[in-house]
Amino acid sequence: MAAQDDIGAPTPLTSSALAAIRRTSAVDTVRARISLAVDLGLLAPGERLPNVQATAVALDVGEITVRRAFTALEREGVVQRRPGRSGGTFVADQPRRQTVAEVAAYQQDSGRVHRLIDERIVLEVGFAHLAADRLAQAGLDGLDRCIKEMDEAESWAEFHAADERFHVGIARRAGLSSALVMYERVVKELYLYFLPYPMSYLRCSNEEHKHIRVALATHDAALAARLVKEHIAQLHQTMYVGLAHFADQDIDG
Numbered sequence: 576m577a578a579q580d581d582i583g584a585p586t587p588l589t590s591s592a593l594a595a596i597r598r599t600s601a602v603d604t605v606r607a608r609i610s611l612a613v614d615l616g617l618l619a620p621g622e623r624l625p626n627v628q629a630t631a632v633a634l635d636v637g638e639i640t641v642r643r644a645f646t647a648l649e650r651e652g653v654v655q656r657r658p659g660r661s662g663g664t665f666v667a668d669q670p671r672r673q674t675v676a677e678v679a680a681y682q683q684d685s686g687r688v689h690r691l692i693d694e695r696i697v698l699e700v701g702f703a704h705l706a707a708d709r710l711a712q713a714g715l716d717g718l719d720r721c722i723k724e725m726d727e728a729e730s731w732a733e734f735h736a737a738d739e740r741f742h743v744g745i746a747r748r749a750g751l752s753s754a755l756v757m758y759e760r761v762v763k764e765l766y767l768y769f770l771p772y773p774m775s776y777l778r779c780s781n782e783e784h785k786h787i788r789v790a791l792a793t794h795d796a797a798l799a800a801r802l803v804k805e806h807i808a809q810l811h812q813t814m815y816v817g818l819a820h821f822a823d824q825d826i827d828g
Contacts, residue, residue, distance in 0.1 A: 595683035596767065601636050603677040604767075605644035608634065612771045613666055619773075624654065624664045625732035633732035635766065651675065681768060691765040693808045698758045699742065702749040703787070703803040707796035714748045716790050727737050731771040734781075739766070741784055746757040746801075747789070776813070780806075787794035 596604060612618040624630060627645070631638045645664050648654045661691050706714075719745065724737035737760070746758050765794035783806045790799035 592747075594687055594764075594767075594821070597682040598678050601640045601673075602643045602647065605630075605634055605641055605650075606638060606647055606675050607677040607681055608770055609644070609648055610672075611678050611681060612650075613670050614672050614678070615654075615770070617773060618666050618771055620666050620668050620670055622666045624666070625730040626769075629730065629732040633735045634769070648675075651759070658766065684768070688765070688768050689811060691761055691768075692807065694761045695758070695765060695810075696804055696807050698747065698754060698761065699807060700800045700804045702746040702758070703791070704796045704800040705751070706745050706750040707791050707794050707799045709749045709750055712763045712790050713786065714744065715792055717744050718784075718791070722781060722784050722788065725777070726786065728774075728777070731774065731777060734774070734777045735769065738777075738780070745787075763790055772813070 598654065599607065609624070618624075622644075625633065627638050627641045631641045634641070645654060646657065649656055649664075650713070652676050653674065654664050654670070654761045655667045656662070656733055667794055718741055721737045721741035723777075725734050725741070728734035728737060742762070743759070749755070783802065787799060790802055
């Protein structure tokens, strides 16, 4: 079942209006996210995209949805597919930009995205504060595995999966099951707007994870909470809603 079947349902913390992307099909959400990442320069010309399976997991859609989206994007001049062992799906060398009309749905949901980020900050800062006192060695070992996977990730799709486990791992160790339900719903809705990011940016993000892990291990609740707040607050600038004006300048220039 396509992920957007749940889009627009209010979270326990918000009663925001129906999301614009609810009116967009599963295939078109993939087209929009890949196209938007290209428009913003997050995906570079000639860059190889993760395989169908990895892309489907990262974008929370079915594999057939990704195949159809890649076919449409190739027809639209955004990507190109190459056969053979060294083949795959790549951003076109000279990709067509601003060709996918469904991108407008993401832009219309800008306010919703920012509200979801703020809700995530409220919840996850509290989780970090509590987890600093309650996180045992087994929990730290789990975070270490996630950090290692992110260090070794070769694509944004692999990184995204480990990143999600890292943050959910902290939330679960706080020991508040009712708040965890709210958090998982907020994150699920926010991830519907997830875009591919350059690995250079994601590597820097993982360095922040390492600092958060140290604060948790030393039981410094105030520091852990502050680092988590700063880490998540960056989404206000780094998600597409914060990059759009820069992309417009690049495209117009």
